[in-house]
Amino acid sequence: MNHHRRPVLLGCGVLTDQSPDSYVWLQRAFMRSTCQVRPKSVITDGSDAVALAVETVLPQSNHRICSCHLERGIREHLDGYSAKAGFRSLMFEDSCSPVEFEERWHSFVASHRTASNLEWLLKMYVRRELWAAAFVGDKFFLGMVTDQSTECLCLSSGLRTGFSEDMTLLALLRRVDFRCKYMRAQEAELDEEADKSRVALTTEHKCLEEDAARSFTPANFAMVLEEIKALDDFEIVDTLSSSSDGSGDKVYTLDLHGELYNVLQSPGGDDQQDVFKCSCRKMERDGLPCRHILHVLEHERGSSIPRSCKLGWLQRQGGTRYQRLGVTLGRQVFDLASQDADEFEEIRGFLQDWLQQRNYSARDIADMSGADF
Structure with a gap:
């Protein structure tokens, strides 16, 4: 996916069959074409042959099943709003831990299994680490987990x-x-x-919004703008510093109706901007700054978004x-x-x-x- 959140076609292969050996060959050929530069994350259609090939050739890459293909399974095997909504919540709610997933899954199966969907449910449970937010929610997928239209477009590439x-x-x-x-x-x-392109500023946080509009492409700025709009929802309830003079690391604790988030601010050194990390891990997952970091920046009267929160290839390519x-x-x-x-x-x-x-x-x-x- 490029800096406009549109698909990039790196290559394609023609196979005579869909066996695991053929997919292993294809992925190894791809690796040769990239001089063995391994992809950080891989999204596939979830077929057994492809999954086995990824496990064989790219064991260190994050692997996830495309949500578009999961949606097809939901529509085919689950009946009623409650069943479909319950499965989607397990797909997308990243606050759920692996232990909590086990509890919720068994409860879900007890309520919604039928003779016709039992085999599919068993298969989904075996593959839970490839689709459930409890296992993939913290991994780097550039926000495509919750953006199915972009994901499907990128996978098909037209x-x-x-x-x-x-x-x-x-x-x-x-x-x-x-x-x-x-x-x-x-x-x-x-x-x-x-x-x-030039955008009209719409929020009260003019400095951050203007810097984001100037830095990111329109497609990525639209996503950052949603975070800027929501930064006022939080309140800083505690601030800890590793040094008495405030020159070391700082940890800000933000509260939203009892839900707490921690933002770490680390000094960047000589002539370097500070580095920010948040417990929500949006930067690690999506490559874009979260509303919690933006709230801290606004609190500290920051006039721009630091470089640590701007992936270079999500920005404009030159003005x-x-x-x-x-x-x-x-x-x-x-x-x-x-x-x-x-x-x-x-x-x-x-x-x-x-x-x-x-x-x-x-x-x-x-x-x-x-x-x-």
């Missing part, structure tokens, strides 16, 4: 339409290539729109015309050149010569500036 059984392999690859180009062009357009031109033009050149080996070598040779000449010119200027006249 590739699941336009296929037919009689399609040739060449036609399939052409469609994938076309989709890649379309997605890259769309990202470039969104970059340009984001750089040009100048030069940067927009460089990103867009460079992407177009390399996309076209990559289709022909000779053209690619020609472009690369040109750029190497240009860089070499620039380096020589830079050294000449440096020598001249240091010479005695």
Whole structure:
């Protein structure tokens, strides 16, 4: 998912079957293409073969079943509002611990199991660590756990339409290539729109809101804005400092109707902004600052959101015309050149010569500036 919360297509593979061995091969091929850089988190459709492959090839990555596929199971195997709402609460309520999950699950099964859904319920229980919020709620999934529309869009990447059984392999690859180009062009357009966009400030917290609007892309700013709107709901009931002069770590305790949250503020050192962490772990899960950290910032009269609460690739990619031109033009050149080996070598040779000449010119200027006249 890119900084506009839109899907990025890194690659695709064509398999002759859906066996575990085929998926293991596919994931290992993907790892070779990324020079063995392992994904932090993986979301799959939950099939046994895919899950086994992830466990084999990517055992250290966070793994979760797509909520879209879980919803299909809910609609197919559970009847009535109470049953469906009960299962969804186990999916999304991250305040539930693994021990509490066990208690709630057995109560849920006792109330809603039937002869037709018992096998599915047993399967879901065996896989509970791949979908229940008690097990995946604190893991890094960029907020996609509760954003099913984005999740489904990212998983499909628009590739699941336009296929037919009689399609040739060449036609399939052409469609994938076309989709890649379309997605890259769309990202470039969104970059340009984001750089040009200006939002009207709507809250009383002008400094934080303005900094968020300037820092994040519109899609991510919309999510941060919801946190800014809710920061007044809390009250700081206690503040602890690790040093008598207040220069060390500080822990703020926030209260909302008896529910407590702890925000840790650590000094960033020389010329560095302070680092903030919250017990709600929203930054660790979603990559965006929570309302509790924002409340502390407002309490301390902070004028901006610290860098520790801004993942670089969720922000705008540059606000100048030069940067927009460089990103867009460079992407177009390399996309076209990559289709022909000779053209690619020609472009690369040109750029190497240009860089070499620039380096020589830079050294000449440096020598001249240091010479005695």
